[in-house]
Amino acid sequence: xxxxxxxxxxxxxxxxxxxxxxxxxxxxxxxxxxxxxxxxxxxxxxxxxxxxxxxxxxxxxxxxxxxxxxxxxxxxxxxxxxxxxxxxxxxxxxxxxxxxxxxxxxxxxxxxxxxxxxxxxxxxxxxxxxxxxxxxxxxxxxxxxxxxxxxxxxxxxxxxxxxxxxxxxxxxxxxxxxxxxxxxxxxxxxxxxxxxxxxxxxxxxxxxxxxxxxxxxxxxxxxxxxxxxxxxxxxxxxxxxxxxxxxxxxxxxxxxxxxxxxxxxxxxxxxxxxxxxxxxxxxxxxxxxxxxxxxxxxxxxxxxxxxxxxxxxxxxxxxxxxxxxxxxxxxxxxxxxxxxxxxxxxxxxxxxxxxxxxxxxxxxxxxxxxxxxxxxxxxxxxxxxxxxxxxxxxxxxxxxxxxxxxxxxxxxxxxxxxxxxxxxxxxxxxxxxxxxxxxxxxxxxxxxxxxxxxxxxxxxxxxxxxxxxxxxxxxxxxxxxxxxxxxxxxxxxxxxxxxxxxxxxxxxxxxxxxxxxxxxxxxxxxxxxxxxxxxxxxxxxxxxxxxxxxxx
Numbered sequence: 001x002x003x004x005x006x007x008x009x010x011x012x013x014x015x016x017x018x019x020x021x022x023x024x025x026x027x028x029x030x031x032x033x034x035x036x037x038x039x040x041x042x043x044x045x046x047x048x049x050x051x052x053x054x055x056x057x058x059x060x061x062x063x064x065x066x067x068x069x070x071x072x073x074x075x076x077x078x079x080x081x082x083x084x085x086x087x088x089x090x091x092x093x094x095x096x097x098x099x100x101x102x103x104x105x106x107x108x109x110x111x112x113x114x115x116x117x118x119x120x121x122x123x124x125x126x127x128x129x130x131x132x133x134x135x136x137x138x139x140x141x142x143x144x145x146x147x148x149x150x151x152x153x154x155x156x157x158x159x160x161x162x163x164x165x166x167x168x169x170x171x172x173x174x175x176x177x178x179x180x181x182x183x184x185x186x187x188x189x190x191x192x193x194x195x196x197x198x199x200x201x202x203x204x205x206x207x208x209x210x211x212x213x214x215x216x217x218x219x220x221x222x223x224x225x226x227x228x229x230x231x232x233x234x235x236x237x238x239x240x241x242x243x244x245x246x247x248x249x250x251x252x253x254x255x256x257x258x259x260x261x262x263x264x265x266x267x268x269x270x271x272x273x274x275x276x277x278x279x280x281x282x283x284x285x286x287x288x289x290x291x292x293x294x295x296x297x298x299x300x301x302x303x304x305x306x307x308x309x310x311x312x313x314x315x316x317x318x319x320x321x322x323x324x325x326x327x328x329x330x331x332x333x334x335x336x337x338x339x340x341x342x343x344x345x346x347x348x349x350x351x352x353x354x355x356x357x358x359x360x361x362x363x364x365x366x367x368x369x370x371x372x373x374x375x376x377x378x379x380x381x382x383x384x385x386x387x388x389x390x391x392x393x394x395x396x397x398x399x400x401x402x403x404x405x406x407x408x409x410x411x412x413x414x415x416x417x418x419x420x421x422x423x424x425x426x427x428x429x430x431x432x433x434x435x436x437x438x439x440x441x442x443x444x445x446x447x448x449x450x451x452x453x454x455x456x457x458x459x460x461x462x463x464x465x466x467x468x469x470x471x472x473x474x475x476x477x478x479x480x481x482x483x484x485x486x487x488x489x490x491x492x493x494x495x496x497x498x499x500x501x502x503x504x505x506x507x508x509x510x511x512x513x514x515x516x517x518x519x520x521x522x523x524x525x526x527x528x529x530x531x532x533x534x535x536x537x538x539x540x541x542x543x544x545x546x547x548x549x550x551x552x
Contacts, residue, residue, distance in 0.1 A: 138479030141421030174236025178378035226286030234317030369461030380419035483508035
């Protein structure tokens with residue numbers, strides 16, 4: 001869509017062309033034999049050359065990113081310069097600090113711990129414990145990726161998946177939708193079959209050129225057994241780029257059956273599993289082999305044991321999705337599946353179907369709740385593609401995250417390896433993470449902000465079993481790796497208004513033992529201490545409770 005300035009210039013150009021045409025008509029001799037009467041002074045007033053106003057070309061994606069970051073920086077500085085509103089400065093900060101310091105000192109030999117707690121209205125720091133020390137964030141890294149995407153793409157951004165036709169060729173093109181599921185692909189296939197005679201088509205091409213050809217992000221292991229949490233990324237992806245593998249007993253046979261969902265000619269099965277033994281010893285792996293993903297199943301399953309279901313990643317997202325689409329089309333139309341190849345959609349192709357994803361904010365709401373690595377990587381690569389105009393890749397995405405982080409946090413250090421935090425190289429600070437929360441609180445759009453995407457304590461996802469005594473007054477993102485934990489979010493009022501932003505990162509010391517449950521218990525204790533201090537302050541302000549230490 002053209003800007004108001006561009007549309008204004010276009011209107012001026014049209015008006016100028018209209019004036020020029022009118023002058024031409026006035027000065028054209030009438031169809032008469034007598035010489036025309038010409039008003040010389042009037043002619044002299046006309047300009048010798050009519051110069052149309054120049055229109056500026058639209059900014060490049062890189063220029064648009066620079067302008068957006070500059071505007072964001074200006075807004076942050078403007079808000080910082082404003083007088084702070086009345087807030088929670090009267091809270092017993094010294095008492096809270098004494099309590100938390102005493103708690104944290106018990107763990108000094110076990111781990112490096114960083115904590116930062118801030119009043120979101122005034123910006124007043126309520127507690128800081130090595131808040132500027134860069135630590136491994138684990139999945140708290142997803143907050144940086146999510147905040148950047150919401151600010152730079154917008155909470156209502158949608159991902160398109162497009163079907164186009166050029167003669168006998170059909171095209172399936174993706175733009176990074178991280179939530180395209182089998183039901184969505186089936187709906188696209190149904191619409192396609194309703195618009196076209198599939199029997200006339202000869203080939204299906206996959207166009208996944210919105211992203212670079214690299215499928216596995218930095219820090220991901222392309223080898224190994226093919227765990228679902230290390231799935232590859234692609235502009236055209238399906239079901240988080242995983243398949244559900246079911247291993248089941250077959251009546252009257254010593255062999256076990258294997259099924260893969262969704263069905264796709266891209267996936268081949270090697271089945272060497274048999275009945276026997278007393279325990280479930282089924283092993284399922286996936287690997288790349290040429291243009292295919294091979295799912296290998298071996299081991300044994302005792303008699304009487306029910307089916308075993310596991311998820312494994314596929315290795316070529318575009319080919320897998322297109323092969324699944326071809327199978328769905330064939331099933332709907334009673335035809336043979338179209339052969340699949342790779343090729344960009346030609347400019348002259350006719351669009352047949354466009355499928356829009358959920359808005360970005362809703363996608364991130366799910367991604368953060370379940371700490372989905374795949375969604376984070378898809379979002380970062382989309383951000384890189386949209387902000388640079390080049391196929392989305394991690395190198396450009398990393399630079400965008402650095403620029404965005406610097407805009408919001410200033411000198412706070414940041415090391416990024418990928419979008420999800422599946423990395424032991426990544427580093428950031430709790431001070432910087434609370435900066436993200438504070439900016440999201442101040443500049444929230446009606447469509448929503450990062451805070452709206454944070455999971456609620458006691459509800460779905462990784463926060464289901466966390467902070468249940470908070471009365472759902474905590475919204476936070478978890479983070480877990482071996483020896484690493486994190487929790488970043490907000491404490492709200494009873495009415496749901498964010499009051500305090502907090503971030504806690506724990507990195508276990510070398511050779512120390514500090515199990516995940518104990519790390520999480522520490523994080524929850526810190527948050528509950530802050531929440532109780534807030535409640536004490538509110539009760540005192542309302543006159544319902546005497547200040548601590550007061551004679552009574």
